[in-house]
Amino acid sequence: MTYYIDDLKPGMSESLTKTVTERDVELFGEVSGDKNPVHFDEQYAKGTIFKGRIAHGMLTASVISAAIACKLPGPGTIYLGQHLRFRARVRPGETVRATVTVMEILPEKRQVRLATECPVGGKVVIEGDALVMPTSKFAWPDKPAVAGACDA
């Protein structure tokens, strides 16, 4: 399911939940090129301000992008921008709940501003906002459900 811009109203909200596994941290190191020992070497990471291994900040941010692409507005959305404030560390094994909420609709530009927040337990680890262009009736008159797009 996807939302057209006309379907959206301020306050609408969706979440995508993902546990950041050891394997995710490993794969993200490969994909990004960031193999810093603060992510991979517990002994080393214990000597840093983080007092133990942490997941890459942009890995957690990736769950926000998946929430936008999969949930709200959903498949077909064009991602125009993202502001991220990294507020707290995420450890491998922790569960992130990326929540996106419609803040503002800019119909003349066909754009929507979303609040984007990632709590882990009760604590917000990333906050910020995104600018997106939802898909249009012109592009997708039938609002296709996209099977298997978001199995996280």
Next chain:
Amino acid sequence: MTYYIDDLKPGMSESLTKTVTERDVELFGEVSGDKNPVHFDEQYAKGTIFKGRIAHGMLTASVISAAIACKLPGPGTIYLGQHLRFRARVRPGETVRATVTVMEILPEKRQVRLATECPVGGKVVIEGDALVMPTSKFAWPDKPAVAGACDA
């Protein structure tokens, strides 16, 4: 190698170059939870505004985070924030050059603002800026080289 805040001057710049492979797109789909067919199904993607498969925007953004973590300021840096403007699509197989440049040093906060830009060929696909806290002499008096941190 890492840079302390005292080592940095406005205009200093470093880059990290990475080819976004088919495997990267696949792994990023797994890590983020975003398995939208615009990233995976060429037939489907041809029918979209992108006219073919594209890499996830946040995958390209991940190379910026690696450039910060690996090059400038380097290992030990704390990532506080990132603004991203997604300007153009990246196709699997294209090579991203994430470039970070010191814009402003805020010594009273021990923070540094970096311009962050990703050209692919001559075209900027992501632009924005980052806020970071470089590691300190107090935390790391010996400026350790971190072997294998950035083999991308």
